[in-house]
Amino acid sequence: MKPDSDSLYRFVVEGCNVRGQLVYLDQSWRELASRHDYPPVVRRILGEAVSAAALLSATIKFDGALSIQASGDGGLRLLIAEATANGTLRGLARWKGELHDGRLTRLLGNGRLAITIDPGGNRERYQGIVELQSDGLSQSLGGYFSHSEQLPTRLWLAVEEQRVAGLLLQRVPEADKEKPWLDDDGTSADAWRQTVGYAETLNPTELLELSVPDLLARINGDRPVRLYRGEGWRFLCSCSREKVTEVLRALGRDNLDSLIEERRQVNVNCEFCNAEFSFDAVDVARVFVDDYHVLHATRH
Ligand SMILES: [Zn+2]
Incomplete structure (x- = not known):
């Protein structure tokens, strides 16, 4: 087992307004993916959705769950990936027929992609609709977060049989105007562009295989x-x-009976x-007996 198995790492690039996260899912991914006999194309998009859900949930301070859901009239009928603040994951996909073209817009056809944030407790859920971009899930989700959170956000996701990995970079607001490197906005903009530029050169195998320190140095x-x-x-x-x-x-009761x-x-x-x-x-009778007791209790 690798030291970074089933782990998420947060990091901050010192001296410039860039923060990020790396996630590696191993056993958790294999357990999730083994529940159904997914075709490779579906398995890949499910892996991307699961690692993206873990990364995005870690950008929010909350006790609840973040889920990514997609549905459409293409071969991929339904996709759900859910990550909770307790570090648990689940997900599934439903599909129809033989699928070969892995592009998100082709898979979903006339489809819809949404992010739901359930803050936990009795607080209200929030759902945002994500614009589907033909380049894929990472671009669609990055675009959505850049817009909704007003924080430039980029994601890179890689999936293989045994492991999925993801990298998220975010350019954070300038909190402290006193810091010298923030006097010139160009400095942090350059750092952001440079980090994103380097991340663009990572291939999926490197994202999956490089050690955390090596990847961060890269x-x-x-x-x-x-x-x-x-x-x-x-x-x-x-x-x-x-x-x-x-x-x-x-x-x-009637339907159940x-x-x-x-x-x-x-x-x-x-x-x-x-x-x-x-x-x-x-x-079944007990289902409604309990119901009766509840009703009874609330009436008195
Ligand atoms: Zn279950």
Whole structure:
């Protein structure tokens, strides 16, 4: 196992307003991708979405989850990648037919790409629509964040069978006007352009294989970089019998009773992790008994 496996690293380029993150997903990626028999083109876009979700979630201070969702009428019907503030990931894709052209706009056809931020607690979710760019997911998401956060943001994503990797660079606002290197705005603009320029020369294999110090040296030249300790990531699905029970309750007693009559058992499968939740006649009755108690409790 590599020392940087399943880890996200934050870094700040000293003396100029550039910060960034590197993420490597190994075991977490393999577990996530092995849940379905994805064709290579779908697997690749799913890997990109998962590493992008981890990178983007780490740019926000929150307790909740960030998800990237895409849907369309092309071969790629649905794509979801979710990263939580606790360092857990899950994701899935649905597709149809044989897919060979991996370009995002071709895969999705007439499609839609969105980012949802669930801040956690009872706070309201926020969803933003991302303009699809034919160059791919990293360009589309970078463009969206540059616009919505007013921070120039660039992403590079690389996917292979065993590992996915991602690099995010952000040009941050000038917080302290007293610092000498900020007197001349040209200095930080140059640093940004240079770092992005070096990052552009990385090929996917280098992004996946270079050690963290080597990669940082490659994109920052001789500028000193402050590197923070790695944060661990893992595959974990947030599904539970309680959540499935809520969904069943929302379907209504009549619908469930007729399903039970027809099939004797209601099976709900979680597409993210393949967990199966079975409800027989007794379980279904209990779904609504609990409901009765809740109603009863709130009335008194
Ligand atoms: Zn699940």
